[in-house]
Amino acid sequence: MSEISEKSHAEIDESITLHREMTGFQAAIRTQPFWVFLAILAIGVIMSFVSEPFLTDRNMFNITRNFAFFGIMALGMSAVICTAGIDLSVGSLMGLTGIVAGLVMQAGYGIVWGFLACMGTAAIVGIINGVLIAYLRMAPFVVTLGMLAMARSIAMVVSNNKMIYEFGPDQELFEWLGGESVFGIPNPVWVLIILTAVFWWVWRYSVWGRWVIAIGGNAQAAKLSGIPVERITVSVYVISALCAGLAAFLMVGWFGSVTNALGLTYELNVIAASVIGGANLMGGVVYAVGAPIGAGLMELIRNSLLLAGIDALWQQFFVGLFLILAVLLEQIRNRGRR
């Protein structure tokens, strides 16, 4: 090696090491959730000027409650996406777990049994997804796409294609949980707030969270470091399924009824919310606040279009558009980094 190239090597090392340490704020403004949050504020400000009904309590209540369900599921989806996986089965799983919860309570069992049945069903589906993906090394896309079809089908079979609207002895409590509010904030939003805080802690301070992020960064290296990659991968799909089950439980309480069509096509919105919130489909990146922020932006846009008098049929168009834009943005930023 010549002396010149040796020197420049050393200089490059220096210049890299001399980078100033970033403060917390400087680090935050480099993240996607921060910019999406600014976008939410901007849209909010504009809407409050152009639309009378936008800032009304009624509308705010609707917006926040609607996005809570997607936010809750996006928290779980973000964990899956962080491992470079995907969970397409969450929408169907809502249908299945919602029906199971409904059937159990309709049969006269209390809300605790309904909840346990709901979450138990979710856990089983999550374990099946996870084991097929982690141990049999099948592609997450294929496994969860298959589960999307199977879970919906089972929901149809066990519900006998009928609507359930009687929820046994705890009907009132059940409907209160999903549909009412405490201190003016809808209950599902409380659940989202608490779960976001829990996930924030998990991603920052728990060993499990650290390992999930490591697996997304380099599964091979994680394995060589002694991390039980397979077990952690299964747990991630279980978490995603449990989030879907929880969202279903709250949503059925809100609707006061459930059919096997509950959650149909929601997987798209949940994935879009996660990705808009900064989850990178290549894995290794996750933000707890990204889930509610991503879901919030989508709901805000949906609501704005509605108030602007644009046909509701356009809604999914914009969900898809924003999903594609978010991924495009991510790629442009990655290119800039290299």
Place this chain on the structure above:
Amino acid sequence: MSLLELKAISKNFGAIQALQGVDLEVDIGEAVGLMGDNGAGKSTLMKIVAGNYPPTSGEIRIEGRQVEFAQPIDARENGIEIVYQDLALCDNLTAAANVFLGRELKKSLGPFRWLDHRAMFERSGQIFGELKSETRPRDVVRQMSGGQRQAVAIARTRLSEPKLVLMDEPTAAISVRQVAEVLALIRRLKEAGHAVILVSHRMPDVFAVCDRVVVLRRGRKVADKAIAATSPEEVTGLITGAIEHA
């Protein structure tokens, strides 16, 4: 009794015979250079010792005890640390997170346990200091130079007091200045009584720090000599096959 003793190690990958009947002994405080052309089987041998996969046949003994490693942690628990050729780092994590990957430091209060970031930053900063590397614990690995990544991979081996450190091509991707640092580190490991196996293509590195050189050619051991009893020319001949055996 040797620290590490390999007896008739063979490894097949399907039809490929990567190793055939390799014997090797390493003593406490000894540095052994493992040389050979690309594909000679050096990395395969290191990965067997590190517990990545079992040999197809043959025996591994640590301090006279026969061992079988089902996974890398088993080897680690027997005092063996490895720096992989491809470094095996998570680009998306900080230097400190990589150093402690799989053995994170935790704080606890009652049933709660959480990552002790500060302790991990401090300890890895200390280790980087010992390695005379400017790598900073809080930097994300993705933005690092080859030398800094190397320092992170090597720092991983410093968390415990390993008996044997395996280094697979630790100087392949780094600048001359950093090579000197890695070699100095190997000397320090030796002085502290650790044994080292250094896989390298670079003749000067091996002759600078090793006590013995072992040459593999197409999966067979063709030489095992004290450094003092051989020369770079002879070793080159053994690697290429110009000299059959020594």
